[in-house]
Each structure stands twice: as structure tokens, then as C-alpha cells.
Amino acid sequence: MEWISNGNIMIVGLGLMGGSYARILKRLGFRVDAIDSNGDSIAYALDNHIIDRGFTTADPVALGEADAVIFALYPAVFRRWIEENQSLLKPGALLTDVTGVKSCIVYDIQRILRRDVEFIAAHPMAGREVYGVENSRDDLFRDANYIVVPTSANTPSAIEWCKQLGQILGFARVSTLSPEEHDKMIGFLSQLTHCIAVSLMTCSDNRHLADYTGNSFRDLTRIASINDAMWSELFLLNKEPLLEQMDLFLREFTALRDLLAAEDVAKLREKMRLSTRRRAYFDR
């Protein structure tokens, strides 16, 4: 793991996440190159000294020099990139990603990948409501979680490398989950909540209520403003875990509804007290 302080990094997909990785790693002294099909993103990153070298296609020379490759692509694009370009990777290279769903992609990539490189999955749990390298920041990961998602195909040294990557990127917490645990967690904490926010916005034409809105409703629905291409893909890729979480929530919400309809105050209050106790664990 010598290269953790001295190595060449290639970022494939230079958007909000890839750009933030690049800013931080370049500042730490790594040589950071990037590939993105959008020439404007590459030009912006070069102009602003976010990367050292930039390419709009898979450059054989730069890829052959990269000790680590970080993929910040949509899952389907990621898989296709590996199939088409993995022959260009440096033997011994370590690959990681930023994909927000895991079971559907990690096993696939590991199965089709050359035996002399290793893919260790990770999920940096950070983001903004804006996109693109222009909005990338070198403090995006402060206070955020970084989840390393190994499988039985991973070596201990690659897992350790990936944890160290999370640390030097400045994440507040680095932890490890299996792909299945990760997807269940994301289904509940992130995807279910986006489904709720979207449903709140689409269940009736509520625009005339904007004048009366307090902060709690604004907080709850901030995520109802949603990138439909990205999130519909993420939902489908995590379909089974998300459906399971949606069904759990549906049952519980219906039970609460029925307690109200039955005017069962004692049980309503019991639910509220349980909710209050559990929510305390999430306080910072």
C-alpha cells in the first residue's frame, strides 16, 4: 500500500463526486487524471487545477500508469466500461467506485474482471442537490459516512486500502458492510425516504399550500426535488430491498392510520413514545 502516499490516480466519470475526489486527492499530492466523455467537464477541471491530465476517451497510456482507478459512473455505464476497457488497466491496479447500490453491480464486476486487478466496492454517502464537476467541493465528505463493501472475492489488503482511502478523503466515519446489508440500509435510509417525499408531492396538487409551509415540511420534502434519470435507475437496481422497506413502512403507516380511525389513544401514544425513544439514537 505504498502508493497511498505516492501514486497515480485515475477518475472515470468527472461529476460532483468524481470532481470532489479529484480535488482532495490532488491536494494530498497524488497525480490525478480523469476520463469523462463530456469535454466541458474535462476543460473546467483542467482550468481550475482540479486534475493533472484529462481525457474524453479511455486513454491507454494514462490508464496503464494508474495505480488506482475510481469509477464514478452510473452502474450500467460502469459495467460496459469494464467490458470494453479493462484490457488497458495496469496489472495490480486497485479499482473502487462510488455507486449507491451494491448487490446488483459488485458481484457482476468482480466476475467479469481480469484476475490481475482487484475491485473493492465503496459508497461515499454524501451528495448535494446540484450536479457536475462545477459543484464539486473539497469539503463534501466532512461529517459524512464512507462504507466499504467487500465480498469474499476481496483480499484483506484491498479492503484495508479502501478504508484508508475513505480516511484520507476526509470522511467522518469509515465502516464496512456486506453488499446485502448495504442495500437494505440504503433502501431504508435513503430510497424509502425519497419515495415518501415524492409521494407527498404527487398525492395532491398542494402548490397553494406553499404559503403556509413551515420548516418541518420543507425539511421533509427537500429530497422531493429529484434527478429522475439517476434515481429511477437506483430504485430499479435495488428493487427487492427497496420493495421490502416500502412494504414494512406501508404496513406500519396503515396500522397508525387504523389506530387513529379507532381512536385508540393509548396505542397511538405508545407508538409516539417508541418513535421518540428511537429517534434519540439518531441525534447528533
Next chain:
Amino acid sequence: MEWISNGNIMIVGLGLMGGSYARILKRLGFRVDAIDSNGDSIAYALDNHIIDRGFTTADPVALGEADAVIFALYPAVFRRWIEENQSLLKPGALLTDVTGVKSCIVYDIQRILRRDVEFIAAHPMAGREVYGVENSRDDLFRDANYIVVPTSANTPSAIEWCKQLGQILGFARVSTLSPEEHDKMIGFLSQLTHCIAVSLMTCSDNRHLADYTGNSFRDLTRIASINDAMWSELFLLNKEPLLEQMDLFLREFTALRDLLAAEDVAKLREKMRLSTRRRAYFDR
């Protein structure tokens, strides 16, 4: 409306809301008295010059001098107070309240009230997650909405007085809704969202997920920490409008679930785009 710049105000119920009213109105030069059965609250308010005079029971002299009486009580307590003490009110006095539900209380109060005083309902849409006069603030209403909720029993001058009260209290926006419109709005914007937050906390034992939680989940569930006595009462008092909103949300959430199960990407994305467009109306 002469008294709006020079009059005696009585606050009945000296908690977070009543205390905040008192601080602002006293600073504006009104004489502000208060009644609260909790002697500690009265003592605190006197020690901190939040009120001029305080009482733990309905004081006949002070009530006989009050040009306006502001009720900051739970609905059931409010109704009982009127039944027991309305004979002490000054003829011509204007009464208002801070109750968060309206249809269930406004008509009742107006029906049982003496003919020589007038009750005009209002809902100051502000609050904190803490309670009591000790937490009251003179800037609690900045950026908040004040809703005047008249019925056909109200006079134009009382409605106008109540609007002016909202303005001098420092609310950002003062508007008017019927009791039914108000309760539907509250059912959707406030009560439904509390039901969702509670259900998210009670649908599974999610405490082990606290380590992975991002800001959007924290924002969404902040209101899952809930005063069970107050909110169960508010839910029951607004039962029909709330059930209607819960059922609307249930249908829409189930529809989204079914689109995911059917992998209908086009319709999923359509929902997300509608959600994004509607949410834009709520941006500040």
C-alpha cells in the same frame, strides 16, 4: 381598534407560545397579565419581566380589565375554561387563541360564548421542539405564518383586529382561511408528516442504522421526536381531515410501489418530474 396601541392583554396558559406572545406584547408597551395553573411558570415570567402581573387562577379583577384575552391552552381545557370563567370577561373583550386545530373548537366556543364578547380564532404556525415559558422567545414568529380563521359569526372589525395582532407579533405572513380549509392544510402539511416520521421510526428497529444516517434522513425524522400527549390529542381533534390526507398519501405511495414492482421506468420518472416541479413552489 384603539386599544391595539394601548390596552390590557391577558394571556391564559403561559407556555412556549403564551410566553412568546407576552414577551413581544410587553415590549410593545401593552400591560400583559397571565394566568397559568403552574405557579413556577408565573414566578419565572415575573422574575424575567415577561409579564406585568400573574395569577394561578382566573382572577376576576384582572380579567375584568382585559381588553383582549389570548388563550394558549389545549382545546379541551380551553372549552372548559370558557364554560367556567366567561362571566368574568370584560364586556366587549376580544378573545383569540393559538390552537393548532380549528373546526372542532371554534364553532363550539362561539356557540357557548356570551354575546357581548367575541372570539376570533387564529393559528400562529410556529413552535420549537422544547416547551414551557422558559423557552419562549421574542423572535419565535419571524419567518412564520399567522392564520386568522374566521367564521360567519365574526365581525369584520374583529377579523381586522386579529390580522393586526399577527402583524405586530412580527409574523412574516398573515393570511385568512376557513376552519375547514385550515384543518385540511394542517392535516397535510403538519399532521401527515408527523405520522410519516413516526412510522419510519416504528416500522423496524433501525437503531443500528444511526451510524450510517445522512442529513436527509435526519431532517425527515426530526419531527419523529414527538410530545405524545399533545399530538395524540391534536390528531384526534382533526381526525377526519387527517384520515383523508393519510388515505391520499397511502394510495399514492402504493401506486409508486406498484410502478417499481412493475419496473415501469417511464411512469416512475414521470412521478419524479412532477414531484420536482411541485417542490419548486416550496423553495424559499
